[in-house]
Amino acid sequence: MNKITDEVLLDYIDGALDKADEQFIKKQLQSDMQLRARLHDLKKADKHLMGDILHPSVNFTDTVWKKISNMGSAPRLSLNGLLIVLAAMVTVVLGSYFMTDSIIDINLNVGVPSSVTEYVKVPEVELPKGINLKIISQILLYSISFLLLLILDRAILKPYFRRRRQLFGH
């Protein structure tokens, strides 16, 4: 061994050198003051950290156990709520699509077959002129959207975040 590097000294500290090298270092340490100082410096940090186990708070185990126990009682996501949200989403998307493309053309004056009118007098449906069907459809769509957000909050978001808070406490 020509030069005693810090790596070699660290291996010496860890007891990872073979017998011959270890003996060589021991011999050098007896005569070389600088080498002894280097070894001392390298050992210093080891001395303070090696096997030094810190202790958490006294109620650590209880706190973790309480959180784990709460996991079972944490609110779960409601499947029904999820289905309602999906149905509402589909309704809103389809409704918006048909309305924008003006595909919906609501005509309440549905033709009644003449075979029926022969025997029964069907009154004609006359909507008051003030009623705009398009506006009614839009109001309905907005209401469904509002309900969608409300159900999303109650059935999905709130249970999710409450569960998270119960499990992780933040």
Next chain:
Amino acid sequence: MSCQSVVKDSVNHINDDIIIDRILDGDKSQYKVLIDKYKGYAFTLAFNVLNNREDAEEAAQDSFIKAFKNLQKFNRQSKFSTWFYRIVTNTAITKGRKNRVVSVDINEARTIGSTARSSVEMDDQKKFVRQGLAQLSDQDKTMLSLFYLKELSLEEISEVTDLKTNLIKVKLHRARKRLATQLKTMLNEEALNL
């Protein structure tokens, strides 16, 4: 590693497996045994990465909860401790990153606060070692902590950190040298300030 410590290690390993079997069979309260056994190691590891008691405690608690939730996925190819330390390391590093993003100033203030607190508990040199450790990269801190816990072999540290054994050895040497140099510098500065 001596013959006695190898035997002790394998007995520990078997004990952990027995406890895990009991938990998976439905006796969940057995998990308390694992918490009691590993809480010190988990807290030390998290503290060495985060350098703050409250954050370290939170990270250690979260790690136990994550380990419990994923216990069925633990494939027993490695020791429970190796698998668990990996969870602790990842949780602590993620928490450390999050804290840095939230506010650098607050983080600094808390570090100074915790250093001041710990100075009461630890002697000066120990305090400087902790300060030196805090200045290393997350990966170096993790490696050194695992090494100093004296719980894991180089192969197991390599499993936790996803680095090759040879690289771990080189990096450990480098980190220990850096720590020793920092400690020397800090002690010299302290001596000059007296």
